[in-house]
């Protein structure tokens with residue numbers, strides 16, 4: 001049986017890293033209690049964090065990290081030619097992530113200041129879909145392994161999977177977490193796409209929006225709400241800008 005052009009029996013998966021901390025890949029390798037099942041469902045043919053094997057033949061390519069060098073553009077184009085499906089893994093790959101903050105600075109001046117005359121190949125950060133077509137995006141800094149596993153089940157066995165369209169607030173309330181606004185902390189949970197399980201508010205921190213906007217996020221209502229609570233425009237703008245997912249809302 002084929003689904004989305006891929007043979008449903010144990011697709012060959014390759015994981016590639018571009019610019020980023022590679023924490024999203026680590027999430028895949030980390031969760032020992034489901035790792036055996038994961039490896040039964042797929043054949044991992046290239047994954048630098050767990051194996052030295054390399055190949056030019058794979059069905060699904062997971063891309064971790066954003067694009068910030070010319071050679072990464074070439075790598076991505078080759079990967080796209082070889083893979084039936086490309087999945088952007090994590091916020092760096094989906095919308096640039098924290099690395100996108102680099103675009104706020106004069107790169108040439110920064111290179112001179114930090115590296116002097118040493119030749120450094122670095123360009124403004126782009127998300128993977130600004131360079132090649134992407135079939136699936138899994139946001140998060142890092143990604144949530146449960147969600148990646150459900151998406152792999154969807155790709156391999158056609159198990160229905162729908163990205164949560166609702167915001168983080170819903171998962172936060174399901175955990176009976178005290179709202180961080182009540183403890184004086186700004187939170188983007190009301191406009192951010194759920195799926196992470198709201199770990200940051202549960203730890204007493206406001207959400208920083210690492211998963212990008214929820215479907216139909218009411219940004220205007222959010223702005224009104226934080227204004228009424230006297231949060232400074234600069235603080236709100238910094239929060240919205242941090243992971244690169246809310247650029248269109250700025």
Ligand code: SF4
Nearest residue numbers: 020023090091092141
């Ligand atoms: S999204 Fe976050 S965890 Fe993943 S590679 Fe980027 S910085 Fe690291």
Ligand code: SF4
Nearest residue numbers: 169172179180187189
């Ligand atoms: S802490 Fe954030 S995510 Fe939780 S209910 Fe309050 S605004 Fe929503």
Ligand code: SF4
Nearest residue numbers: 196200207208209210
């Ligand atoms: S609560 Fe917000 S910042 Fe924390 S993991 Fe979820 S989306 Fe990311």
